Amino acid sequence: xxxxxxxxxxxxxxxxxxxxxxxxxxxxxxxxxxxxxxxxxxxxxxxxxxxxxxxxxxxxxxxxxxxxxxxxxxxxxxxxxxxxxxxxxxxxxxxxxxxxxxxxxxxxxxxxxxxxxxxxxxxxxxxxxxxxxxxxxxxxxxxxxxxxxxxxxxxxxxxxxxxxxxxxxxxxxxxxxxxxxxxxxxxxxxxxxxxxxxxxxxxxxxxxxxxxxxxxxxxxxxxxxxxxxxxxxxxxxxxxxxxxxxxxxxxxxxxxxxxxxxxxxxxxxxxxxxxxxxxxxxxxxxxxxxxxxxxxxxxxxxxxxxxxxxxxxxxxxxxxxxxxxxxxxxxxxxxxxxxxxxxxxx
Ligand SMILES: *Cc1c(COP(=O)(O)O)cnc(C)c1O
Numbered sequence: 001x002x003x004x005x006x007x008x009x010x011x012x013x014x015x016x017x018x019x020x021x022x023x024x025x026x027x028x029x030x031x032x033x034x035x036x037x038x039x040x041x042x043x044x045x046x047x048x049x050x051x052x053x054x055x056x057x058x059x060x061x062x063x064x065x066x067x068x069x070x071x072x073x074x075x076x077x078x079x080x081x082x083x084x085x086x087x088x089x090x091x092x093x094x095x096x097x098x099x100x101x102x103x104x105x106x107x108x109x110x111x112x113x114x115x116x117x118x119x120x121x122x123x124x125x126x127x128x129x130x131x132x133x134x135x136x137x138x139x140x141x142x143x144x145x146x147x148x149x150x151x152x153x154x155x156x157x158x159x160x161x162x163x164x165x166x167x168x169x170x171x172x173x174x175x176x177x178x179x180x181x182x183x184x185x186x187x188x189x190x191x192x193x194x195x196x197x198x199x200x201x202x203x204x205x206x207x208x209x210x211x212x213x214x215x216x217x218x219x220x221x222x223x224x225x226x227x228x229x230x231x232x233x234x235x236x237x238x239x240x241x242x243x244x245x246x247x248x249x250x251x252x253x254x255x256x257x258x259x260x261x262x263x264x265x266x267x268x269x270x271x272x273x274x275x276x277x278x279x280x281x282x283x284x285x286x287x288x289x290x291x292x293x294x295x296x297x298x299x300x301x302x303x304x305x306x307x308x309x310x311x312x313x314x315x316x317x318x319x320x321x322x323x324x325x326x327x328x329x330x331x332x333x334x335x336x337x338x339x340x341x342x343x344x345x346x
Contacts, residue, residue: 007075007346010119010159014126017161019291026116027156028109032099037153040109042116048154053141055148061138062193063092066290067253069114069130069157069344071121072332078341079132080290080330082110084253089134092190097147098136106134109155111344118346120159124331127162131291163292168315168323170298173228173287174211175276176202177303180219181226181248188226188248196230203229213287215300217276218246225274231289233274234258235282235309236318240268242282254288254326260338261325267318279307284316294323 012022026042055061065085070078086106093100110132114121122128134155138148179202182188187195199214206214215233218224225233225244232252235242241262243255259269279285279300287295296315300307310316315323328334332341 008119009123012120012122012159014122014128014159015161016165017122017128017159019131019160019163020158022120022158024117024120024157024159026113027154028113028116030101030105030109030153032151032153033149037099037101037105040105040112042112046156048152050139051141053143054137054139055142055146056137056139058143059138059145060192060194060197061096061098061148062135063089063096063098063191064133064135064193065089065191067110067132067134068290068330069121069132070330070332071124072341073124074332075124076332077114077118077121077344077346078330078332079110079114079344080342081253081257081340082107082342084256085134088191088251088253089136092192093136095187095190096192098138098151101136101153105153107342109134109153110342113155113157114344115346117157120157122159127164128159129330130157131160132157160291163295168294168296168320169313170296170310170315171212172210172299172301173213173215173297174206174209175215175217175225175300175302176206177222178202179205179214179216181216181229182219184218184220184248186248188246189250191250199229211301213295213297215302217302218248223275225276225279228287231287231292231295234286234288234294234319235274235279236267236284236316237282239266240270241318242270242272242274244274245271246273252289254290254293257326257338257340258288258294258322261322261329265321265325276302282307282309284319285309286319293326294319
């Protein structure tokens with residue numbers, strides 16, 4: 001018998017979940033004090049109590065991650081490349097002076113929080129998954145600028161619906177002229193909260209003009225494509241998968257996985273600077289990240305110019321194949337030959 005048949009499930013409308021927050025039964029918390037991390041505490045309370053002088057509130061000493069957990073076709077519960085998220089969280093921590101979170105603590109937190117909330121892991125076949133949000137914050141009381149002396153590492157999960165309810169449909173993007181995301185030697189390559197607060201004005205400006213997503217160019221010269229607000233850029237040119245090389249973009253785990261799948265498919269992969277003018281040469285373009293895997297992009301507008309990709313409201317064949325392969329690996333419908341799935345025994 002398939003294991004999922006005996007597992008209790010929360011009675012949610014799995015196919016219609018938004019990409020939003022749904023309260024689950026437990027979250028897990030670790031506290032850092034006097035040089036070491038505590039053991040994890042599973043708590044039912046979704047609120048936290050913080051000192052009003054905590055540096056995360058004043059100076060943005062905060063970083064986070066995002067990854068997904070799936071139920072596979074054969075009823076296993078798996079997370080996708082969680083060690084990569086643990087490593088990236090530590091790179092973010094290091095940059096903003098938060099103490100390292102040992103990888104085994106990250107994986108233990110993941111296993112415990114998923115196990116405690118197993119009934120919220122959406123069933124296979126619904127297109128839904130459990131989104132896991134780890135975060136680290138500076139919490140000791142302090143008023144002058146400086147790193148906190150106490151920290152919290154918190155992880156929670158929330159069931160999220162399939163990103164594409166109406167099919168795998170392309171969107172248009174606005175390349176921003178008047179906003180930068182990250183300075184060349186800033187924190188663009190780290191998943192720190194301040195980047196996203198700084199991006200809100202630009203993304204709201206674009207939304208008002210009818211663009212669901214924004215593209216950022218390099219802030220030094222405004223000549224090269226950096227990435228979208230919360231996802232990396234990929235473009236298809238002939239038999240080549242091209243993605244930007246830049247110090248100020250977030251190294252996407254989805255993008256890394258797709259480059260490996262692209263090679264499996266016989267495509268060439270190039271990671272290099274992409275000038276805004278080169279956009280005209282791509283047959284397909286996409287925004288890639290954990291939430292949607294790939295959002296096909298059919299148009300990028302910049303300074304009165306329009307670059308178009310694919311054929312209108314239809315996603316191109318290469319991105320469609322990349323999307324199908326990655327999502328099928330995640331659900332166990334395609335062989336996980338790169339060892340990306342981390343099983344969580346419930
Ligand atoms: C999280 C994020 C991505 C996507 O990274 P994944 O590991 O694929 O989820 C891309 N760009 C930015 C700015 C991000 O914050």
